[in-house]
Amino acid sequence: MTAIDRVRILVLGDSGVGKTSFVHLAAHNEPLRSPSWTVGCSVEVKLHEYKEGTKDQKTYFIEFWDIGGSHIHRNSRSVFYYPCHGAILVHDLTNRKSEKNLHKWVREISKRQRERKDSNSYMYVPYTSNLLSEDFDQESSFGSSSIPFLVIGTKLNQVEDRKSHTGHMASHLGCDEIVMDCLQTRYLAAGTSNAVKLSRFYDKAIEMRSKLHKDSFTERLNDPISPILSTKFYSPHQD
Template sequence: MAAIDKVRILVVGDSGVGKTSLVHLICHNQPVGNPGWTIGCSVEVKLHEYKVGTPSEKTYFLELWDIGGSTSHANSRSIFYNPVHGVILVHDLTNRKSHQNLRKWLAEVLNRESHKDSNGYDYDPEQFAGNQTPVLVVGTKADQAERLRENVLSRVSSVAEECGADEINLDCNQEKCVAPGSTNAVKLSRFFDKVIERRFYTGNQSFGSSSMTRRTYSPLYYKNSHVD
């Protein structure tokens, strides 16, 4: 079997916003039954057809690194941040603080080599504007936001604007939210294509060996009982 190239996408956000449920929905096209807390990092893998339907179509592995959001592990998270080819910022639509904290999360990833503590990363709009790493902003618990009449579903995320990023809002308990042909599915595919484009076609940072199988991962990979 020919080797399939891969990209690493970090999925970050506050604890409890639904990162694990989101990753499971994306990778398995169905909701997760009972997600647990993510301790450290959990990795899921998805096959993606780059530029599907065109002469450039090619299959890639997407590694979605679900990073635990607990503040108690803030000082050790940076071991999962190198390299990074794309970032999914996740917030809870019913929790404004989780949206405000997306700046902190992106700053933490972008400044991953500084080894500061969780409160030591400064928000720098110019750094965000000049960032070349593809970013996607995802708001979860859209169903709860509707019931609470939160005025968030039609509001464009300021973080998404600053990063020039696409944004989707969804309910991770509904597989139709990412059904083929849906707006969310199109935006996800476009984001994944952008990550691959940056990694393999514009001279972005090296990931290392391109050879992998379904269950061959970086030495940093480990998987614990997870939640999110």
């Protein structure tokens, strides 16, 4: 049996915005009626057909790494950030501050990736001061090597004026946004525009994974002492 490759998607956002409810709905196609607070990280998995219906179709496991949003764990949660092939940023439509705080989560990812920039198997996001403000765009702040993002706005059922949402963060990142009620399966039903956005995001994450693996392999080939073989077992050829 052929092993199925896995893609890691980080799900980030403040506590209480509905990350766990979204993940459960996306992974199981059913609402989570009694969500609990996430401490540390929880992982859900679903199968996804990459480029379904084409000659390039291939099955992947999508791993949702639901990261606890508590401020007190900010210094320890970075252990879950590597590797990362894409990130879903979740905010509460009834809480504008939760959307404004998304740039802090992007900055946090950027900082951790910068710290891992010497890893041969990882392409990092450049860390810039632009992330400290809300006025940044994906190209200037992240460069062309950025991981793909998707923004999710939750609790749409509690918003009085549903047309008032402007989606500032998604606009800054140049990515798609989905606004939804995580207790209603229809928001992610097959064939809907939301389902198409999700599928497109998964495909981008898969392509990022492939790119990272390809770049890592190329770097190891060009390294005179390849990380594939530990230097402990390496000795130069002597005539």
